[in-house]
Amino acid sequence: MIELCFDQSTQGALRCAQHCGGGGRKAFGVIFGRAEADGSGEDVESTTVIGYDDGKKPTKREIRQIQRDFQRKQEELAREAIPLGGNPGDVLALSLGLDMGDIREPLGESRRALQRQWYGQDGTGYQEQALRAAEEHWQQTQAAAERLRALGPGDAVRIWADQTPHSACGLLHAASLLKGTNAAVSVVTLPPWRARSDNAVETYLGWGEVAPELFGHFLSREEPLPPAVLGVLAGRWRELQEENAPLRAVINGSVRGVGEDFYDPLLRRHIPEGRTKIAHIIGEVLGREKPGIGDTWFLERIRWMLSAGELRMVEEDLEMFYRSTVERA
Numbered sequence: 001m002i003e004l005c006f007d008q009s010t011q012g013a014l015r016c017a018q019h020c021g022g023g024g025r026k027a028f029g030v031i032f033g034r035a036e037a038d039g040s041g042e043d044v045e046s047t048t049v050i051g052y053d054d055g056k057k058p059t060k061r062e063i064r065q066i067q068r069d070f071q072r073k074q075e076e077l078a079r080e081a082i083p084l085g086g087n088p089g090d091v092l093a094l095s096l097g098l099d100m101g102d103i104r105e106p107l108g109e110s111r112r113a114l115q116r117q118w119y120g121q122d123g124t125g126y127q128e129q130a131l132r133a134a135e136e137h138w139q140q141t142q143a144a145a146e147r148l149r150a151l152g153p154g155d156a157v158r159i160w161a162d163q164t165p166h167s168a169c170g171l172l173h174a175a176s177l178l179k180g181t182n183a184a185v186s187v188v189t190l191p192p193w194r195a196r197s198d199n200a201v202e203t204y205l206g207w208g209e210v211a212p213e214l215f216g217h218f219l220s221r222e223e224p225l226p227p228a229v230l231g232v233l234a235g236r237w238r239e240l241q242e243e244n245a246p247l248r249a250v251i252n253g254s255v256r257g258v259g260e261d262f263y264d265p266l267l268r269r270h271i272p273e274g275r276t277k278i279a280h281i282i283g284e285v286l287g288r289e290k291p292g293i294g295d296t297w298f299l300e301r302i303r304w305m306l307s308a309g310e311l312r313m314v315e316e317d318l319e320m321f322y323r324s325t326v327e328r329a
Contacts, residue, residue, distance in 0.1 A: 001156045002156065006093065006166055017084050021082075021083055077211055080213055083216060096166075100296070159185065160187075161187050163206075165255070182227075185230060190207055194217070247263075263285075310329055312329045
């Protein structure tokens with residue numbers, strides 16, 4: 001059974017989900033972080049996984065409490081786990097970001113160049129490492145696509161799809177690759193919420209937000225994609241390719257081509273008065289609006305707003321553009 005998804009986070013989660021619970025996946029630590037003074041009188045945000053929004057170092061008591069809460073959560077997940085089984089090598093990702101940019105050749109050189117641009121856009125500090133990662137990512141995606149094309153009768157593919165724009169586009173593109181292979185294709189769609197045993201409700205935007213232990217709980221939503229349906233999905237993908245809009249968004253449950261300024265109102269809503277860091281603007285949009293699109297496009301639109309005079313650069317960080325400070329013009 002091939003497990004297919006459309007981003008690397010979900011790919012990693014699916015590999016864990018194959019053998020989670022019991023003697024399978026176990027967490028081995030929690031990373032704490034805090035803000036540190038850089039000598040200029042301002043606090044610099046360090047890379048953190050867990051911390052406090054006031055920037056203070058957690059006390060020993062707070063650390064112990066977080067560790068206990070974390071361990072309790074892991075134990076609960078282990079008890080709930082339904083392993084998918086299978087081989088990690090059979091978990092494939094077509095992580096192409098097809099909701100953005102030119103899609104006339106989704107596996108061609110133009111898409112490769114676009115991904116290299118995305119990987120290297122943070123600044124000049126990590127260009128070499130970023131480009132190596134981009135090339136590795138590209139080669140893995142190419143191998144996944146070739147493997148899908150080579151499937152035939154007797155093979156099975158299970159697609160994990162959600163309503164984020166990149167996943168919705170990925171499903172249509174995957175249908176164009178699988179159409180005519182005669183493989184048994186099915187899809188598991190992510191619901192917007194899940195009721196827990198303690199009567200709490202968890203909401204989801206994409207599969208990347210789901211704990212690996214819980215993937216097996218959604219197998220009841222698996223449904224076949226017969227050849228006729230694959231043909232319809234592939235046809236819709238051809239239409240989108242012919243349109244080749246700058247962006248694609250999910251509107252009323254369907255993928256639609258939209259203009260490059262489609263998300264600009266979300267950005268403007270979170271640009272405060274006075275000076276602010278680009279990372280703060282984008283973080284506010286992603287955290288509060290939950291648009292289902294990554295930071296890459298928002299960074300490009302902030303660059304456009306700077307060039308158009310809508311924003312003014314106050315202090316540019318050449319090593320990490322996200323740390324640059326801007327203000328309304």
